[in-house]
Amino acid sequence: MPKPAITRVSSMVIDSNYNDLNSKNNGFYAPQLTQAQINAIPASTLKNGAIVYNATSAVYQIYQSGQWGILAAGIGGGASSTVGSAILVGGTVIVNTAYVTANSNIFLQTEGAIGDADVGNVRVSATVAGTSFTITSTENADTSTVRWFIVNS
Numbered sequence: 001m002p003k004p005a006i007t008r009v010s011s012m013v014i015d016s017n018y019n020d021l022n023s024k025n026n027g028f029y030a031p032q033l034t035q036a037q038i039n040a041i042p043a044s045t046l047k048n049g050a051i052v053y054n055a056t057s058a059v060y061q062i063y064q065s066g067q068w069g070i071l072a073a074g075i076g077g078g079a080s081s082t083v084g085s086a087i088l089v090g091g092t093v094i095v096n097t098a099y100v101t102a103n104s105n106i107f108l109q110t111e112g113a114i115g116d117a118d119v120g121n122v123r124v125s126a127t128v129a130g131t132s133f134t135i136t137s138t139e140n141a142d143t144s145t146v147r148w149f150i151v152n153s
Contacts (some may be wrong), residue, residue, distance in 0.1 A: 091137040
């Protein structure tokens with residue numbers, strides 16, 4: 001699928017559908033490229049801070065110091081997610097994401113209030129690098145929703 005042409009007009013950036021990409025009514029549109037297209041970009045044309053959306057692996061990538069790194073992976077709990085939510089069943093849930101590493105910082109927030117019936121304190125009780133992590137509540141009957149995000153440094 002061809003990407004729309006983008007034209008710079010003064011301080012405005014206009015796409016082929018005449019949308020002002022600088023408008024407060026639109027988001028930022030990173031180029032969506034396959035891994036092969038990203039690999040084909042001549043290094044001599046890249047500058048630190050270049051951002052692309054890798055359509056092959058569904059991640060945002062940023063160019064820094066001669067290499068591409070993952071800026072953020074997909075959201076919503078998919079296989080390459082860095083952000084999502086999970087529902088506890090019997091006080092535990094396994095979250096499948098290839099983005100987790102042995103050194104990941106995983107932040108959790110429960111939607112239920114601590115002290116509500118069957119809502120406990122949650123923690124990451126196990127990680128399997130490149131595969132999943134397990135969220136466990138101090139309450140065995142906890143069925144609350146837990147929002148999570150991963151930061152890898």
